[in-house]
Amino acid sequence: MTKKKKTIAIDMDGVLADVETQFELWYERDYGLKIERSARLGVPESEGFPDKGAVRKFVYTPGFFRTIPLMPGAVEAVQQLMEHYEVYVVSAAMEFPQCLSEKREWLDEYFPFIDWRNIIFCGDKSVIDTDYMIDDHCKNLDFCKGKAIMFDAPHNSEKTHHVRVKSWAEVLMLMGRENLIEA
Numbered sequence: 132m133t134k135k136k137k138t139i140a141i142d143m144d145g146v147l148a149d150v151e152t153q154f155e156l157w158y159e160r161d162y163g164l165k166i167e168r169s170a171r172l173g174v175p176e177s178e179g180f181p182d183k184g185a186v187r188k189f190v191y192t193p194g195f196f197r198t199i200p201l202m203p204g205a206v207e208a209v210q211q212l213m214e215h216y217e218v219y220v221v222s223a224a225m226e227f228p229q230c231l232s233e234k235r236e237w238l239d240e241y242f243p244f245i246d247w248r249n250i251i252f253c254g255d256k257s258v259i260d261t262d263y264m265i266d267d268h269c270k271n272l273d274f275c276k277g278k279a280i281m282f283d284a285p286h287n288s289e290k291t292h293h294v295r296v297k298s299w300a301e302v303l304m305l306m307g308r309e310n311l312i313e314a
């Protein structure tokens with residue numbers, strides 16, 4: 132009998148999709164101002180730019196989610212994880228309903244190997260019951276049922292109560308160890 136794979140919920144924005152770079156690119160494009168990431172450490176996403184309404188405006192603008200750059204190393208890492216884990220993409224997409232089709236198209240472009248059954252667009256993530264959750268927000272990680280893994284982001288830089296990974300290479304190192312422990 133084959134052993135059932137452990138499950139991982141993987142967030143999109145700030146984890147698979149480099150939303151911080153997208154905020155910076157759009158802010159520079161629209162306001163002509165380059166905001167350094169170091170200036171946003173420990174600051175909530177919506178307050179990290181001089182115009183405090185910019186982030187909210189961007190996330191409701193058609194095309195924002197469809198054009199977010201890929202997080203470096205994400206595709207290769209997810210492919211590797213899928214060899215040992217059942218991977219689910221879990222995004223609280225209902226907050227911005229116009230992003231649903233954009234997020235699906237984005238996944239089809241970069242992660243066409245992820246089956247639609249493994250894509251969960253939802254509201255409150257606390258109902259997600261996977262063995263692991265990789266996310267950048269405490270509002271999700273604090274209530275997840277499995278092991279929480281915090282993907283590094285400027286807005287979470289001062290949160291220290293979750294295991295932190297700074298890159299997809301670190302995710303692979305961590306999950307490789309977990310796989311050996313669970314074997």
Ligand SMILES: [Mg+2]
Nearest residue numbers: 142144145267
């Ligand atoms: Mg996120």
